[in-house]
Amino acid sequence: MMRTFRAFLRKEFLHILRDQRTLLVLFGMPVMQIILFGYAINTEVKEAKVAVLDLSHDVRSTSLIDALFASHYFVDAGHLRAPRDIEEIFKAGEAKMVVEVGPDFARRFAEGRAQVALIADASDPNVANIVAGYAGQMITRWTAAHSTAGIPEAITVEHRMHYNPEMKSVFLFVPGVITIVLMLVSAMLTSISIAREKEYGSMEVMLVSPLRPGMIVLGKAVPYLLLSLVNAAFVFAVGRFLFHVPMNGSYPLLAAEALLFILTALSLGLLFSSAARTQQTALMLSLFVLMMPTILLSGFIFPTSSMPWPLRILSNIMPAKHFIIILRGVMLKGVGIDVLWPQTLVLTGMCVLLLVVSIRKFKVRLQ
Amino acid sequence: MIAIEGISKRYDEVQALRDVSIDVPEGELFGLIGPDGAGKTTLFRLLVTLLLPDTGRMTFDGRDVVTDYRYVRRHVGYMPGSFSLYQDLSVRENLEFFASVFQTTVEANYDLIKDIYVMLEPFAERRAGALSGGMKQKLALSCALIHKPKVLVLDEPTTGVDAVSRREFWAMLRKLKDEGITILVSTPYMDEAAQCDRVGLIQDGQLLRTGDPATIAQAFDRPLYAATGEDAYRLLQALRQREDVEEVHPFGTALHVTARSDMDPDNVQRQLREQGFTGAHLAPIRPGIEDLFMRLMR
Amino acid sequence: MSDAAIHARGLTKRFGDFTAVDHIDLDVRPGEIFGFLGANGAGKTTAIKMFIGLLKPTEGEASVAGFDVYRKSASIRRHIGYMSQRFSLYNDLTVLENIRFYGGVYGLRRKELEQRGDEMIAHLGLEQHKDTRLSELPLGWKQKLAFSVALIHDPRIVFLDEPTGGVDPITRRQFWEMIYAAADRGITVFVTTHYMDEAEYCHRVSIMVDGVMAACATPEELKRQFSAASMDEVFYQLARAGQRTE
Numbered sequence: 001m002m003r004t005f006r007a008f009l010r011k012e013f014l015h016i017l018r019d020q021r022t023l024l025v026l027f028g029m030p031v032m033q034i035i036l037f038g039y040a041i042n043t044e045v046k047e048a049k050v051a052v053l054d055l056s057h058d059v060r061s062t063s064l065i066d067a068l069f070a071s072h073y074f075v076d077a078g079h080l081r082a083p084r085d086i087e088e089i090f091k092a093g094e095a096k097m098v099v100e101v102g103p104d105f106a107r108r109f110a111e112g113r114a115q116v117a118l119i120a121d122a123s124d125p126n127v128a129n130i131v132a133g134y135a136g137q138m139i140t141r142w143t144a145a146h147s148t149a150g151i152p153e154a155i156t157v158e159h160r161m162h163y164n165p166e167m168k169s170v171f172l173f174v175p176g177v178i179t180i181v182l183m184l185v186s187a188m189l190t191s192i193s194i195a196r197e198k199e200y201g202s203m204e205v206m207l208v209s210p211l212r213p214g215m216i217v218l219g220k221a222v223p224y225l226l227l228s229l230v231n232a233a234f235v236f237a238v239g240r241f242l243f244h245v246p247m248n249g250s251y252p253l254l255a256a257e258a259l260l261f262i263l264t265a266l267s268l269g270l271l272f273s274s275a276a277r278t279q280q281t282a283l284m285l286s287l288f289v290l291m292m293p294t295i296l297l298s299g300f301i302f303p304t305s306s307m308p309w310p311l312r313i314l315s316n317i318m319p320a321k322h323f324i325i326i327l328r329g330v331m332l333k334g335v336g337i338d339v340l341w342p343q344t345l346v347l348t349g350m351c352v353l354l355l356v357v358s359i360r361k362f363k364v365r366l367q
Numbered sequence: 368m369i370a371i372e373g374i375s376k377r378y379d380e381v382q383a384l385r386d387v388s389i390d391v392p393e394g395e396l397f398g399l400i401g402p403d404g405a406g407k408t409t410l411f412r413l414l415v416t417l418l419l420p421d422t423g424r425m426t427f428d429g430r431d432v433v434t435d436y437r438y439v440r441r442h443v444g445y446m447p448g449s450f451s452l453y454q455d456l457s458v459r460e461n462l463e464f465f466a467s468v469f470q471t472t473v474e475a476n477y478d479l480i481k482d483i484y485v486m487l488e489p490f491a492e493r494r495a496g497a498l499s500g501g502m503k504q505k506l507a508l509s510c511a512l513i514h515k516p517k518v519l520v521l522d523e524p525t526t527g528v529d530a531v532s533r534r535e536f537w538a539m540l541r542k543l544k545d546e547g548i549t550i551l552v553s554t555p556y557m558d559e560a561a562q563c564d565r566v567g568l569i570q571d572g573q574l575l576r577t578g579d580p581a582t583i584a585q586a587f588d589r590p591l592y593a594a595t596g597e598d599a600y601r602l603l604q605a606l607r608q609r610e611d612v613e614e615v616h617p618f619g620t621a622l623h624v625t626a627r628s629d630m631d632p633d634n635v636q637r638q639l640r641e642q643g644f645t646g647a648h649l650a651p652i653r654p655g656i657e658d659l660f661m662r663l664m665r
Numbered sequence: 666m667s668d669a670a671i672h673a674r675g676l677t678k679r680f681g682d683f684t685a686v687d688h689i690d691l692d693v694r695p696g697e698i699f700g701f702l703g704a705n706g707a708g709k710t711t712a713i714k715m716f717i718g719l720l721k722p723t724e725g726e727a728s729v730a731g732f733d734v735y736r737k738s739a740s741i742r743r744h745i746g747y748m749s750q751r752f753s754l755y756n757d758l759t760v761l762e763n764i765r766f767y768g769g770v771y772g773l774r775r776k777e778l779e780q781r782g783d784e785m786i787a788h789l790g791l792e793q794h795k796d797t798r799l800s801e802l803p804l805g806w807k808q809k810l811a812f813s814v815a816l817i818h819d820p821r822i823v824f825l826d827e828p829t830g831g832v833d834p835i836t837r838r839q840f841w842e843m844i845y846a847a848a849d850r851g852i853t854v855f856v857t858t859h860y861m862d863e864a865e866y867c868h869r870v871s872i873m874v875d876g877v878m879a880a881c882a883t884p885e886e887l888k889r890q891f892s893a894a895s896m897d898e899v900f901y902q903l904a905r906a907g908q909r910t911e
Contacts, residue, residue, distance in 0.1 A: 003470070004468060004470055007463070007464050007468070011456065014455070015455060015456075018455045019455065200451060200454065201447040201448070202452065204412075204417060204445065204447045204451060205445060205446075205447065205465070205510070205511075207416075207417060208415045208416065208417060208440055209440060209469055210441045211468060364416075365419060366412060366417040402805070402831060402832055402834070402836075403804045403832065404803060405833075499706055501705065527705075527830070528859075529704035529859065530861060530897065531704055531900075531901060531907070532705075555830075555831050556860070557834060558862070570833065599866070600842075600848070600849055616838045617841055617845075617866055618862065619862040619865035619896075620865045620885075660834055664833065664835055
């Protein structure tokens with residue numbers, strides 16, 4: 001049994017190594033995606049337009065605001081009179097951020113309880129993040145220079161994001177790319193490789209051999225499972241070392257969740273392959289039934305929270321949506337299974353269901 | 368060894384097989400002969416447990432093919448019509464993979480495939496996709512033999528293969544038969560019938576007849592003549608117009624003329640010469656399998 | 666040049682250091698049924714591709730219907746018909762749609778096309794099936810239709826690449842009768858086949874072995890020359906010597 005299984009592994013890897021197209025899909029595409037998403041989004045911002053809402057108009061507040069504009073990062077977009085003007089200036093696109101200095105600033109600063117709010121237009125999340133970050137640093141520096149009471153945190157800085165409170169940024173794309181790549185490798189390549197065996201006629205020979213169907217399924221699934229894991233690690237490494245995406249959670253948890261998702265995707269691939277007779281059909285099925293909805297509905301690009309309700313419901317049956325939440329949780333927020341158990345449970349349910357159905361549907365005969 | 372009784376199979380729109388019965392004793396080389404779409408592939412797929420029949424019963428070495436399909440799968444060597452090889456793997460890699468699928472090794476059964484493998488050996492490292500049709504066919508046969516099957520089922524192994532390779536292939540099959548393997552082979556080429564112990568003629572899902580290739584054609588129930596002359600096409604038309612001729616078909620160098628009971632060949636020959644076919648000649652001949660097949664097709 | 670329908674002198678095609686077709690000479694007479702035989706990989710397909718203007722020869726001269734294959738390949742294509750087992754008609758179009766499409770490709774006028782189409786359908790006995798999709802017709806009918814369509818523009822020469830593979834024996838003969846009828850109308854027929862009995866139907870036959878023209882004569886002459894009883898025997902004697910595979 002073990003020998004047969006090894007032969008399957010060997011054969012499958014030979015297929016992959018000898019097919020440049022598959023290799024390109026496997027390793028070229030993830031790198032391309034991640035680089036596109038990574039570099040297309042600027043990571044440095046210059047001369048961002050910033051407006052001021054100064055509710056104090058005292059010596060201290062004027063000094064702070066002057067300090068902000070002394071840098072080349074910000075351009076003065078004007079002074080607002082009331083909080084309601086904030087919405088307007090964002091809508092007009094005349095400012096990326098509004099610095100709101102709280103009332104009675106000088107006195108409160110002396111007491112160490114002054115308040116500043118940085119309100120950013122997060123419809124361009126990356127810019128918003130960076131601009132607010134710069135401003136925060138400058139405020140800290142100014143505080144250090146002017147604090148007489150020796151209180152280092154004399155100002156409480158509050159960050160507020162308009163339009164896109166989830167704050168999608170380059171970091172958020174990396175989990176998305178990992179998800180898409182895993183889906184592609186696991187589901188698409190598995191279903192194509194089974195369809196190819198049908199085209200060659202080798203599937204007929206294999207079915208007629210004493211091999212159990214389970215063995216045939218396993219012989220097809222395990223090579224792609226291994227490959228998917230390697231690929232996930234590869235994309236993860238690119239994200240980690242090229243774009244410095246943080247990894248705040250536990251590696252074993254990440255690996256386990258990835259395995260769960262790969263199994264789910266593999267089962268989907270197996271299910272498709274029982275419907276497709278040719279490689280072409282398998283490719284079309286994977287592209288339109290799997291890839292498009294995964295990319296569009298998983299929250300990878302468009303936040304699910306802003307979708308109309310029918311699409312929101314649909315997005316919930318995308319395994320990818322749940323996996324993206326898990327990945328972001330583990331990598332960016334550093335949370336553990338105690339927080340992510342609902343998504344993990346949903347994914348496990350999907351995986352078991354799909355696996356059972358796909359093995360059931362894999363027939364011992366042609367019809 | 369193989370008993371097929373009253374098998375019918377229907378796909379959505381098409382009745383692929385109608386009430387087919389065939390018996391193949393152990394050690395026989397049985398040829399299933401018929402054109403594309405006659406039902407040859409369907410019958411073989413039913414036999415090797417890839418499809419289930421609508422009606423009828425099949426046994427393989429005394430065991431029911433449907434219920435005891437595991438037994439069939441252990442003891443049948445099957446070569447589907449499309450040659451079933453991995454084009455991107457080398458000759459050796461293909462052989463080794465199929466050996467491991469059957470949980471055996473190339474070495475363990477080397478004596479059975481030796482004669483064929485020797486011809487493949489110079490190309491052992493070549494990808495299967497780069498082999499000629501004849502070589503692909505030999506490799507596929509080796510793969511089907513790797514587990515010493517009791518029965519070999521070969522679906523159109525000689526289609527698209529040139530005449531030289533076809534001859535070699537039939538010589539290999541005769542050798543395997545001598546080793547005691549029962550062989551079922553399908554072909555669209557009528558002239559390959561003579562290579563078989565027994566043949567079955569199949570058309571439109573119906574088994575027209577089975578029998579010894581040397582004597583099966585005796586079932587042809589009309590006098591048959593070979594007509595020759597200068598302008599074959601005009602001669603054919605002239606013969607077609609005659610009342611005493613039932614059918615005329617071109618057959619190699621001659622025209623095969625199926626006579627009605629009242630036809631007198633000397634009379635026909637004389638009249639043809641009078642019509643201007645000065646070299647026209649009519650001679651009685653023994654019908655061949657193809658003559659019979661066309662007769663039965665009507 | 667010559668009056669030959671197909672004429673070749675020293676026609677050669679090399680791919681890198683592989684000589685697929687090696688200095689072949691050929692003269693096919695107008696109205697002749699010419700059988701072009703050879704084992705797989707002998708160079709038949711390459712030679713046909715040069716004749717129908719799909720491949721440029723490496724050296725040698727050749728003309729088809731009087732047009733030079735180097736400079737007049739567009740004219741050649743207007744005056745020949747081509748049918749192969751692999752590519753002929755569209756399975757997802759109906760009989761009538763296929764006829765209209767190919768008629769259109771060859772620039773037939775509408776009136777002419779309708780008349781030709783009706784004639785063709787009546788001649789093939791397909792009246793009941795003219796709106797049937799091709800995928801639902803038996804192979805033999807498709808091949809006969811494909812042959813008729815290849816003749817829709819009254820070509821002077823028709824190239825047939827294994828037209829009868831897998832077809833039942835009756836349809837195969839009906840097909841050959843169509844070939845005879847075409848030759849009778851003066852159309853030159855250039856045909857390849859794996860069925861050696863069909864080689865006997867040809868006026869003359871050539872056999873290619875390893876890119877070289879090993880024999881070219883009438884079937885009777887060839888059988889005499891090789892003291893063989895059938896063309897099958899002749900072919901076997903010649904092709905067995907061939908070393909080359911695809």
